[in-house]
Each structure stands twice: as C-alpha cells, then as structure tokens.
Amino acid sequence: MDLKYIFSFIPFLFTLGASAASITDENKPAPPPNIIIILMDDMGYADPVCYGGGPYQTPNIDKLAAQGLRFTDFYAAQPICTASRSALLTGCYPTRIGISGAIDHNAKFALNPDEQTIAELLKSKGYKTGMVGKWHLGHKEPYLPLQNGFDEFYGLPYSNDMWAYDYEGKKWQDSTFWRAQYPPLPLIEGNKTVKIIDSFDGQDQLTTDYTNRAVSFIKRNKNNPFFLYLAHAMVHVPLGVSEKFKGKSGAGMFGDVMEEVDWSVGEVMKTLEQNHLLENTIVIFTSDNGPWLTFGNHAGSTGGLREGKATIFDGGLKVPCIISWPGHVKPATVSNQLLTNMDLLPTIVNITQAAKPIKKIDGIDFTELLLGNTQSTPRDELAYYHNKNNLKAIRKGKWKLVFPAETETYEVPATIGGDRYPGKYATVKVPLALYNLAIDPGEDRDLKDQYPEIVKQLQQVADKYRRTLGDGLNNMEGTEIRPAAQL
Structure with a gap:
C-alpha cells in the first residue's frame, strides 16, 4: 500500500477516535453527587443574616443561600441535641428508635447499630464517609461513628459543655456538684482519645480545627464520591472563638463566633471550587435545634418565634436550612414548605440511588421540591415529641395543636444570664391551645374555641401517632417502637 495514502488516512483515524470518545463521554452517566451536611449546634432560626440575623456578618452562609434554596419552615425532629x-x-x-434527650458519659443507651445511618447507606454505594465534630449518639465503642458507617471520625463524643469546668473555665470546687463529676472532655480520632480539652483556649480552637479537618477530607477524596458530616461545636455554650476572630464582629462574643463559623462555611465552599467539585456537590446547612436562650447574650435568636431550645414551641424546633447544588437547584429561591431533618435521608438516598433503609422510617423524600417543583408538598404533618416519648403537639398544614403538659420556659419566672453565665430554669403548665402558624408564627393567639372542628381533626391525627409511636403523657406504648442499644 502507498505510504503516502496511509499517512493521509491517519488524521481521519484520530478524528474518528476523538468522536467516539466524545460519544462515549456523553453517554457516560454522571458521577453520583458528593454530599456535605454542615450541622450547627444551637443555632437559632434567625441567626444567619439571610434569616434576619446580625449586626455581625455571615457573607458565606448568605452566598450559599443566594446560590441555592433557603427553607423558611424547616424543623428539627426534637428540640434537643441527641434526639x-x-x-x-x-x-x-x-x-x-428509643432515643431521647442529650446524653453524656453516664448514658445507659445509644443509637442502635441495627439502625441504618446516611453514612452506612452511602458507604454501601461506594462513598467515602467522614465525620468531623460532635457525635452525641453514644460515647464509646461500639457506638461511635466508625461503627455507624463512617470511615473517619475526628471530634467530641458529646456536647462541649459536658466537662468539669465552671463558667470561668476553672474546675468546679464543689466535688458534690453534678457537673464536677464529668470526666475530662475527650477529642477523639477514630476510636481513640488524642487530646483533652480542659480550658476555654481548647474550646477556642474547635471551629478552626474542625474546618481544617473537613477541608483535608474533601481534598483527599476529590476523586471519589464522598459524604462529609461536619457537626460544629458552635454556637453551643461555652462559646469558643479563635484569635483571628476575637473582637472582629463588633457584636460581642456571639457575633465573633458567628463570623468564624461563617468563615468555616466559606472554606468548605472554596475547597469545593478549587477542586472543581462545586457543581457535583450537594451542600446542606442547618442546625440541630433552636437557641439556648437562658444564656442571654451568648445565645442566638429565634426571630420572634416562641421560646427556644428544649421546648416544643417553634423557637425550639424551627431552624435555618439551606441546600445548594449548582446546576440542579435553582439559585436564590425560597420555600415555605414544611420539612424536617428526618427528610434529608430519603432525599439523599433517592438522589444518589443508594439502597433504601430496610426498616420503616419517618422521613419523606422531597427531591421534586428541591429540583424546582414548587407545587410539590411532600410533608403535611409533624408530631412534636419531647422528653422520653411525650407527644406535646401535632401540626397539620398551617395548624398546630399544643397539648396540656408541663414544659420548660424562658419566659417569666425564668431569668436570663449572660457572658457565659446561664439564667435560672423555670417550668410552666401549658393548656390545650390551637395556633394558625401561617398568621401567628409566634404562637400567641389561641384559636381552639373558634375552630373546634380543627381541634378534633388534629386530635385524630395525634391518636394515630399515639398508637404507633406511643405517648408518655397518656401512658401509651407504641406498636412500632424499636429499642435503642443498651450500654
């Protein structure tokens, strides 16, 4: 064959090969999205500036909202950490699943290993899974993150105030005082304690330390689908802030802490952008419950919602939630659809095509809403459980029925503290009351006498939950309760 003909044919072969590669790339399925959940501790509904917070600044959280979907009716399932x-x-x-309250080193129960976590479901799909921050679902093996689906863990086993130090950062002098009984606060890597936090200086380093760990995890796993659960210690008391942010906000210690956690969000997003991961990563920013108002100027804001952490009024459960996924979630959008943190798992499972949980769950998939179907209404009900299993309220649509019970309160006769010192707790007996949250988000106007048919309807909904999940207020055992692990 003429060599001149052969050489003239070579460019055609390269063109054909390139075209075939292009066709193959076009037909190749997109890699599953990375998942990052940034969970704040005790951050109130109105703490980020994009939710009405200030006078400090949160430009990175606000930017996340500007490029994603901001929810205005998003709830924690309970107003307390562990639950x-x-x-x-x-x-x-x-x-x-038998979980309640906020457990510490004396806990007699933990998350049952038989329950499937987001980490376990994604790990079975080939994801690398990492957790940084506060775990709070079991303080020792075999109930730590590595036994619940995470490949890596670096953080605290429980809350950063569960230590033997007073509000000045000194060891409690009264050895009979219950807080003096706490052991040293352990910082754990994997399953082993690698450091003891025994001062406010140690608390000051947590946000930066956690952020650096999160950034490292992203960089090390940029070529694999990954799930990162970044559960900050802040803005839970005692507040801690690094030197680079002390006094920076001009809004006191709480403002400084808010600006540092905002910086942390920015570092995560910058790392995604630098590693070309931004458009293939779902970033979820939310909080575990409302603010611990008894700490006064070291606590956040509910934005006028009633009460705060550890109560079933909306100040205790309604939290900020922002979800960003460039190219998939329409930027700068707002949704007032009712959702909860339980709904994250089934939505993530659907999007990633991971296996669904084997056992029954309560979360509802809201993928359609997330991807732009504004008519989608995935959730219409919420049962407000608190304490061990007391059903204290029920919501359906815009209506919320509160049942008679004793509850903690931040109103009179409670007192509010400040500058690390808490005020005194108080309890109050609340009566049966009906609220229209669409026009009364502060739960100030009881409408039960005007709408007895709504009261009856919500009582029937409550009875459904009492039969299946129980109700300690009525001495009812649920038929669908699963036990927690017993330590």
Whole structure:
C-alpha cells in the first residue's frame, strides 16, 4: 500500500477516535453527587443574616443561600441535641428508635447499630464517609461513628459543655456538684482519645480545627464520591472563638463566633471550587435545634418565634436550612414548605440511588421540591415529641395543636444570664391551645374555641401517632417502637 495514502488516512483515524470518545463521554452517566451536611449546634432560626440575623456578618452562609434554596419552615425532629441528631442520620422520629434527650458519659443507651445511618447507606454505594465534630449518639465503642458507617471520625463524643469546668473555665470546687463529676472532655480520632480539652483556649480552637479537618477530607477524596458530616461545636455554650476572630464582629462574643463559623462555611465552599467539585456537590446547612436562650447574650435568636431550645414551641424546633447544588437547584429561591431533618435521608438516598433503609422510617423524600417543583408538598404533618416519648403537639398544614403538659420556659419566672453565665430554669403548665402558624408564627393567639372542628381533626391525627409511636403523657406504648442499644 502507498505510504503516502496511509499517512493521509491517519488524521481521519484520530478524528474518528476523538468522536467516539466524545460519544462515549456523553453517554457516560454522571458521577453520583458528593454530599456535605454542615450541622450547627444551637443555632437559632434567625441567626444567619439571610434569616434576619446580625449586626455581625455571615457573607458565606448568605452566598450559599443566594446560590441555592433557603427553607423558611424547616424543623428539627426534637428540640434537643441527641434526639435531633438521631433523626437527621436515620430519618426516624427519635421516639421510634428509643432515643431521647442529650446524653453524656453516664448514658445507659445509644443509637442502635441495627439502625441504618446516611453514612452506612452511602458507604454501601461506594462513598467515602467522614465525620468531623460532635457525635452525641453514644460515647464509646461500639457506638461511635466508625461503627455507624463512617470511615473517619475526628471530634467530641458529646456536647462541649459536658466537662468539669465552671463558667470561668476553672474546675468546679464543689466535688458534690453534678457537673464536677464529668470526666475530662475527650477529642477523639477514630476510636481513640488524642487530646483533652480542659480550658476555654481548647474550646477556642474547635471551629478552626474542625474546618481544617473537613477541608483535608474533601481534598483527599476529590476523586471519589464522598459524604462529609461536619457537626460544629458552635454556637453551643461555652462559646469558643479563635484569635483571628476575637473582637472582629463588633457584636460581642456571639457575633465573633458567628463570623468564624461563617468563615468555616466559606472554606468548605472554596475547597469545593478549587477542586472543581462545586457543581457535583450537594451542600446542606442547618442546625440541630433552636437557641439556648437562658444564656442571654451568648445565645442566638429565634426571630420572634416562641421560646427556644428544649421546648416544643417553634423557637425550639424551627431552624435555618439551606441546600445548594449548582446546576440542579435553582439559585436564590425560597420555600415555605414544611420539612424536617428526618427528610434529608430519603432525599439523599433517592438522589444518589443508594439502597433504601430496610426498616420503616419517618422521613419523606422531597427531591421534586428541591429540583424546582414548587407545587410539590411532600410533608403535611409533624408530631412534636419531647422528653422520653411525650407527644406535646401535632401540626397539620398551617395548624398546630399544643397539648396540656408541663414544659420548660424562658419566659417569666425564668431569668436570663449572660457572658457565659446561664439564667435560672423555670417550668410552666401549658393548656390545650390551637395556633394558625401561617398568621401567628409566634404562637400567641389561641384559636381552639373558634375552630373546634380543627381541634378534633388534629386530635385524630395525634391518636394515630399515639398508637404507633406511643405517648408518655397518656401512658401509651407504641406498636412500632424499636429499642435503642443498651450500654
């Protein structure tokens, strides 16, 4: 064959090969999206500036909202740390899986290993899974993150105030005082304690330390689908802030802390952008419950919602939530659809095509809403459980029925503290009351006498939950309760 003909044919072969490669690339399925959940601790509904916060600045959180979807009716499943986190990771009402309260080193129960977490479901799909921050679902093996689907863990086993130090950062002098009984606060890597936090200086480093770990995890796993659960210690008391942010906000210690956690969000987003991961990463920013108002100027804001953390009024459960996924979620959009942190698991499972949980969950998939179907109404009900399994309120649509019970309160006769010092707790007996949250988000105007048919309807909804999940207020055992792990 004429060599001149052969050489003239070579460019055609390269063109054909390039075309075939292009066709192959076009037909190749897109890689599954990375998932990042940034969970704040005790951040109130109105703490980020894009939710009405200030006078500090949160430009990175605001930017996240500008490039994604901001929810205005998003709830934690319970208004307290451990219970809320169990709901987020399992998609279940905490009472369904035997979880309640905020556990410490004396806890007699933990998240049951038989429950499937987001991490376990994504790991089975080939995801690399990492957790940085506060776990709070079991303080020792075999109930730590590595036994619940995470490849890596660096953080605290429980809240950063569960230590033997007073509000000045000194060891409690009264050895009979219950807080003096706490062991040293352990910072854990994997399953082993690598550092003891025994001062406010140690608390000051947590946000930066956690952020650096999160950035490292993203960089090390940029070529694999990954799930990162970044559960900050802040803005839970005692507040801690690094030197680079002390006094920076001009809005006191709380403002400084808000600006540092905002910086942390910015570092995560910058790392995604630098590694060309932004458009293939779903970033979810939310909080575990409302603000701990008894700490006064070291607590956040509900934006006028009633009460705060550890109450079933909306100040305790309604939290900020922003979801960003460039190219998929329409930027600068706002949704007032009712959703909860339980709904994250089934939505993530659907989007990633991971296996669904084997056991029954309570979360509802809101993928359609996330991707732009504004007519989608995935959730219409919410059961407000608190304490061990007390059903204290029920919501359906815009209506919320509060049942008679004793509850913690931040109103009179409670007192509010400040500058690290808490005020005194108080309790109050609340009566049966009906609120229209669409026109009364502060839950100030009881309408039960005007709408007895709505009261009856919500009582019937409550009875459904009482039968299946129980109700301690009525001494009812649920038929669908699963036990927590017993330590």
